[in-house]
Amino acid sequence: MQLTVGISEMKVSKNPGDTLVTYSLGSCIGVALFDPDAGVGGLIHCMLPLSRLDPTKAQQNPQMFTDTGVPALIQSLLDKGGTRKRMIAKVAGAASPLNDNGMFKIGERNYTVLRKVLWKNEILIAAEDVGGTIARTMTLCISNGKTTIRSGGTEREL
Amino acid sequence: MSQREEILARVSSITSLPTSATQMLALANNPETQIEDVQRTVEYDPGLVTNLLRLANSAHFGTGSAINSVREAVVRLGFKRVFQIAMTSAVAPIAQKEIRGYDLPRNGLLRHSAATALAVEYLPKRLSMRVPDATYTAGLLHDLGKIVLGTYLEVNSAPIVLKAYRESISFEMAEQQVLGTDHAEVGAALLEYWKLPQIVVDAVRWHHAPNRFPHEDKTVVDLVHVGEHVARICGTSSSTDGMNYSVCIESLDRLKVVPDVLEIVASDVLSSLEEICAIFN
Numbered sequence: 001m002q003l004t005v006g007i008s009e010m011k012v013s014k015n016p017g018d019t020l021v022t023y024s025l026g027s028c029i030g031v032a033l034f035d036p037d038a039g040v041g042g043l044i045h046c047m048l049p050l051s052r053l054d055p056t057k058a059q060q061n062p063q064m065f066t067d068t069g070v071p072a073l074i075q076s077l078l079d080k081g082g083t084r085k086r087m088i089a090k091v092a093g094a095a096s097p098l099n100d101n102g103m104f105k106i107g108e109r110n111y112t113v114l115r116k117v118l119w120k121n122e123i124l125i126a127a128e129d130v131g132g133t134i135a136r137t138m139t140l141c142i143s144n145g146k147t148t149i150r151s152g153g154t155e156r157e158l
Numbered sequence: 159m160s161q162r163e164e165i166l167a168r169v170s171s172i173t174s175l176p177t178s179a180t181q182m183l184a185l186a187n188n189p190e191t192q193i194e195d196v197q198r199t200v201e202y203d204p205g206l207v208t209n210l211l212r213l214a215n216s217a218h219f220g221t222g223s224a225i226n227s228v229r230e231a232v233v234r235l236g237f238k239r240v241f242q243i244a245m246t247s248a249v250a251p252i253a254q255k256e257i258r259g260y261d262l263p264r265n266g267l268l269r270h271s272a273a274t275a276l277a278v279e280y281l282p283k284r285l286s287m288r289v290p291d292a293t294y295t296a297g298l299l300h301d302l303g304k305i306v307l308g309t310y311l312e313v314n315s316a317p318i319v320l321k322a323y324r325e326s327i328s329f330e331m332a333e334q335q336v337l338g339t340d341h342a343e344v345g346a347a348l349l350e351y352w353k354l355p356q357i358v359v360d361a362v363r364w365h366h367a368p369n370r371f372p373h374e375d376k377t378v379v380d381l382v383h384v385g386e387h388v389a390r391i392c393g394t395s396s397s398t399d400g401m402n403y404s405v406c407i408e409s410l411d412r413l414k415v416v417p418d419v420l421e422i423v424a425s426d427v428l429s430s431l432e433e434i435c436a437i438f439n
Contacts, residue, residue: 047392098402
């Protein structure tokens with residue numbers, strides 16, 4: 001079954017028949033996390049880097065922010081039998097508009113915060129497709145952990 | 159006739175604005191308009207009544223307590239809000255359709271349009287600015303040119319996108335080089351044909367180039383420009399043009415926008431966007 005992950009949402013599954021997909025990753029960051037031994041995977045689509053911007057909103061919806069959303073994703077995989085050291089992280093998004101003079105560095109900041117969160121959890125980024133000005137669609141297949149990126153009419157495995 | 163002239167000449171042959179929206183526009187322009195006139199216009203369109211009541215009770219447009227009739231909506235929300243709802247309702251069926259040539263899936267343009275309209279409402283609130291009532295409409299309608307080009311004129315945006323990325327130029331500049339015009343100019347021509355107020359037409363025409371708008375007061379065009387970038391932060395970019403647009407730094411300066419404001423407004427928009435889009439699905 002295909003499960004769509006909306007913006008500021010995450011989905012976690014242990015069902016090998018499931019594929020998780022998230023659309024329109026622009027400056028947002030998408031993280032696909034997969035533990036092959038436990039057969040559990042999750043996908044998150046975070047919009048903004050830091051929850052201190054609005055702690056109330058972060059409490060209502062931790063997935064809106066990278067610094068609260070990604071730990072929630074990790075915890076969900078742990079709850080379903082995953083182990084940190086086996087988790088494979090793949091990352092996409094973090095685009096920026098042209099000539100933004102630093103005003104719209106949300107993509108870059110999302111990526112920086114993500115690296116910090118993963119580093120703290122001792123999870124390495126196995127593959128990534130980040131930056132530029134393109135919008136991406138990211139898919140995670142729970143049966144084998146295959147992660148694909150689609151943008152501008154082409155699809156590739158990450 | 160140049161390609162640009164040919165495209166602009168065909169604008170009048172495409173879809174028309176729904177009758178109720180045209181009538182609402184006329185009411186908005188008439189200082190003598192009474193509550194009863196608005197009520198009658200809305201009630202003439204059953205689809206509008208349904209959407210009006212649902213939007214009138216949404217977190218963004220509503221007042222917190224239930225609104226059960228058109229009259230109640232007009233009295234409690236006021237004409238400005240009812241007009242915004244009527245325009246959103248009128249545009250939704252047009253903006254919902256897939257735009258194949260521009261690789262926008264069903265609901266793709268509606269989400270982007272609604273997000274921009276919300277952003278141009280939340281930005282001035284966060285910046286403590288007063289803005290003209292037409293700002294919301296300008297945000298809502300800013301990208302209708304993509305429908306004209308991508309659907310009615312069957313433009314395939316693939317070579318435009320390729321040119322933009324190869325030459326590191328923004329998408330609308332690539333449109334100008336390939337088509338002789340861009341979706342902003344085409345959208346403005348459509349809105350002019352539909353007799354939208356000049357302030358809306360101008361904001362749509364110059365939303366990618368606010369500095370070229372030949373008037374001193376650039377507030378609405380600046381807001382639509384920045385609001386559209388906020389909408390992209392909210393994940394409403396299409397898969398072809400993505401975030402491949404330039405930021406007008408002067409617009410940010412004129413509006414006194416700082417990075418934190420952009421993020422706060424993006425979170426405001428996202429909180430209302432899903433509810434509004436769900437009403438039309």
